[in-house]
Amino acid sequence: MPKEKIELLQGTLDLLVLRTLAGLGPMHGYGIARRIEQASCDALILNQGTIYAALVRLQQGRWIEAEWGASDNNRRAKFYALTARGRRRLELETENWRRTAAMVGRVLADPQTP
Amino acid sequence: MTPWLDRLASRCRALFARRELDHDFEAEVEHHLAMTADEYRRAGVGEAEARQRARADFGGVTQARELHRETRGLPILEEMGRDLAFALRLGRREPRFATIALLILAIGIGLNTTVFSLVDTVLLRPVPFAQADRLVFIHNWYDGISFHDLSGVTSQVATWEGIQETNRSLEQIEAYDPFSVRQTYRLTGSGEPETVLGLNVSPGLFPLLGVSPQVGRLFENGDALKNAPGRIVLSDQLWRRRYHADPTLVGRTILINGAAVEVVGVMPHIDPFSSAFFPAVRIDFFQALRKDVERDWGNTVVQIGRAKPGFSIDAVRADLSLALALAKKRDSRRDQYCSIKAMPLQEWISGNLRRPLSFLWIAAGLVLGIVCFNLGGLLLARGAARRREMAVRCALGAGRHRLARQLLTECGLLVATGSLLGASLAAGFIRFLSVRSAVEIPLLQNLRLDGAALGFTVVLGALTTFLCGALPAWKLAQVDDLQESLREDARGSTGGRQRSRLRGMLVVSEVALAAVLAVSAGLTVRSFFQLLHVDLGFQPRDLIAVRLDLIGDSNRPENVNALLAKVAALPGVEHAGLTDCIPVERDRSWGLYPVNRENPKDQRYAGAHVRLISRGLFAAMGTPLLAGRDFTDLDRMDSTPVVIINQSLARSFWGAENPIGRPVGGLGRGNTVTTVVGVVADVRHDGPETGSGFEMYLPYPQVGETPSWDLLVRTKLTVTTLTAELREGLRSIDPDVPLTKVRTMQSLVDRTLSSRRLMVWLVGGFAALALLLASLGLYGIISYGVNQRTKEIGIRMALGADATTVQGQVVRETLRLALAGLGAGLVGSVVAGRLMQSLLYEVAALDATTYLVAATAVLACATLAGYLPARRAARIDPMVALRTD
Secondary structure, three states: OOOOOEEOOOOHHHHHHHHHHHHHOOEEHHHHHHHHHHHOOOOEEOOOOHHHHHHHHHHHOOOEEEEEEEOHHHOEEEEEEEOHHHHHHHHHHHHHHHHHHHHHHHHHHOOOOO | OOHHHHHHHHHHHHHHOHHHHHHHHHHHHHHHHHHHHHHHHHOOOOHHHHHHHHHHHHOOHHHHHHHHHHHHOOHHHHHHHHHHHHHHHHHHHOHHHHHHHHHHHHHHHHHHHHHHHHHHHHHHOOOOOOOHHHEEEEEEOOOOOOOOOHHHHOEOHHHHHHHHHHOOOEEEEEEEEHHHHHOEEEEEOOOOOEEEEEEEEOOOHHHHHOOOOOEEOOOOHHHHOOOOOOEEEEOHHHHHHHHOOOHHHOOOEEEEOOEEEEEEEEOOOOOHHHHHHOOOOOOOEEEEOOHHHHOOOOOOEEEEEEEOOOOOHHHHHHHHHHHHHHHHHHOOOOOOOOOEEEEEHHHHHHHHHHHHHHHHHHHHHHHHHHHHHHHHHHHHHHHHHOHHHHHHHHHOOOOHHHHHHHHHHHHHHHHHHHHHHHHHHHHHHHHHHHOOOOOOOOOHHHOOOOHHHHHHHHHHHHHHHHHHHHHHHHHHOOHHHHHHHHHHHHHOOOOOHHHHHHHHHHHHHHHHHHHHHHHHHHHHHHHHHHHHOOOOOOOOOOEEEEEEEOOHHHHOHHHHHHHHHHHHOOOOEEEEEEEOOOOOOOOOEEEEEEOOOOOOOOOOOEEEEEEEEOOOHHHHHOOOEEEEOOOOOOOOOOOOOEEEEEHHHHHHHHOOOOOOOOEEEOOOOOOOOEEEEEEEOOOOOOOOOOOOOOEEEEEHHHHOOOOEEEEEEEEOOOHHHHHHHHHHHHOOOOOOOOOOOEEEHHHHHHHHOHHHHHHHHHHHHHHHHHHHHHHHHHHHHHHHHHHHOHHHHHHHHHOOOOHHHHHHHHHHHHHHHHHHHHHHHHHHHHHHHHHHHHHOOOOOOOOHHHHHHHHHHHHHHHHHHHHHHHHHHHOOOHHHHHHOO
16 A cells, blocks of 8 residues: 545536446445545545445436445445436546546646746 | 534424434433442442433433533424413403403504504505606696686697607606596496596506506597597496496496497406506596697696606706707697696605694504503512512523513513504504595505515614614613512512512603693694684585586586576575586686786786586575675576676775676687676685685576586485485486485595595594593502502501591692693603694694693593502502502
């Protein structure tokens, strides 16, 4: 584990959740949280509880839908799946993020800026 | 489509699925924790340790739950819901506070809503007619003649027709004949015969005003032709009462004065015309005004016109005076004396109520002010008692805004409930007022609790919340102060000086407002009593007026005389006389002039009320005969024409000289003169408030018949007994005579005072309520002070102060507050008195007696309010007081 973890930027959790669901198909909350942590190579401080608020937000926008099902060990769990609307949203947000990140990167790399 | 709308919708849905969503969340969290723990177990961590680590990774279930709830629902609403639930719990815990506060609020808001409805219906809202803002009332006006009775304000049919042709500013001019309702008719046929009132209206009047019938039709031009068959429109009230709302009555005929007339329609249930133009008069039917019949009757009509768009009232006035001049030029027959005045219809209907109603509105506003101060005081007192709670909640992390919002919510709930109660109270008051058919306030029947009144209640409620709630909320939310209060309470000190000063100010304001109302009520009541004691020129007590509609043979002088003799002989009847024109209800005037023998061309006309009477009338009315003689049976058609005049007319004609035997002209045909044979006292014909004008009395056998008499009977009998006796006694003379309009003269006089009487009751009630509330406020603050200082008083009594001293001190403290309020109140009363000057009758606005009585009443209430806690203070047992802590 690296010494310093990164705090998640405001508003990016929703994007990460969408991406995770797009990549791996329907998952439950725990799975999503773990998957995000793993994908970030455990470099991310994720307050796992906040994932559920993000899931509520995404459901309110009808970007994901939820359904109860059985997980490992036959436990009951809520499975979340991306909707068509959510897929469009993901594309849009991903593009936004790339542009924002590139812009921030360019400014930071600018030798003229002290 | 729009994501935020979706989100809002789902947030709202979440409000109703709280339990289910919470349950889902818990299940998910449990699953999450179990999965994490599984992972730790697989890594070889012990069972208990694994669970603990799982929780730590998750990072606070409670926070996550709060976050979840906040995200999915509407946090503001939920918080408000919690505040409301808390406020409700609080209300249940302190039922006495809640009851008193709600009662005070309900009365304050109920009264204000009622008064607002009244003001709105009568003054603010346009009169309930089509395009009411363009309607103008047009009436006759004699310049230079001081009194304006009905004959003075009505115009001739010819004048109406004239300006109809010549004006350019009005689309239409319609008319009605106000004299026609003074005439009564005999309604016979199915059922008991009864006396009914009918009004003659031009066929276009109802369409002009936008009044439509509930059954059948109103009038057509053909109905107004000279020889058209009789057709009438019934009032809703007569149709329901006598014909049981039978719709098939339309098209059938009924018998009026023995003639068959066809019922063509029925007026609407609430008839805006009658309620606006004839309040407190029950019009039973309408018939078409026939110009060709009334043309020769002199002044008979008043007119209502609609201005063309764009014509202001001034433009209409200017145009009408031109139109009248033109009309006179075209037709010399038109009365040279007539002139014309026009005013907006609204002003004609309710103009003279503007001042009294505005005053009433202000008075109601003062009551609401007292209610607010009282409620503010109560909340402040309760807030003081709750400072500990507030301080603890604040220490536990509740924000200042949060606390203030909680307090406002509590107050809002109180006011909302109070407004609801107040609105139902107002509905009751309004219902009560709207069926006062004997109160002469126009449009009273149209009074109802409508959107405007409800809106007004809501605004009042909001205002009250702000005034009562914001102040204590602001005081309590001062956090530094709150910390202080924790320490203060721990010490059990007397503290809160600033707070009690604020309460003191509220109570002083209450007393001041109550004093203003007490003085105003005093002035109103005194005016009313002055009016009750005005010498009317006749004695309305024990005087009964019986409307007799004599038709055909029964109206011949010899038969009328026989009837009168029969009545006078009935047991219990002291005096009886006939008149065609009883005070209050009917009036008309004729012109006459004193004959100048030296210069016969000098005919200085004066208009005087005229009454055709029988002998014995003055004795029955109790009108003193000041000189000369009463009429006798010898004043017949073929004897010398005679007249009796009133004192004012005698003075005006002949000054101090003896008027008996003097000739007057203008009454008979041609050049015949009439001789004055008597002088009687002035009669206040229009009720106590209006002075007398010129009056004359003519013996009916010399003038001709009148179809509709009033028999005035001086008797101690009740109306019912007299009616029964008359029915029995008159059977042999006229078995069909209806005896349904039998009233005490007192009730007629009362009717002229009805709006004033209502005012007295309302303002008096407001003042009583204000005094009660102010006393309650005083009691509250003094009693609270005594409670706070129990220990101090205990110590002083232990040190030798006796009960009387303590008691006196508490009462003095009360009086100190009361006097401060009274001082301010009396100053306010001077201002109020100036505003109500025009509403007073024979009472100075600065009437010393009234001020003295009002001040005494305020101080008496204050003493009582202070005495109760003072007695409690005097009974404090030093030992008990010192031990309790």
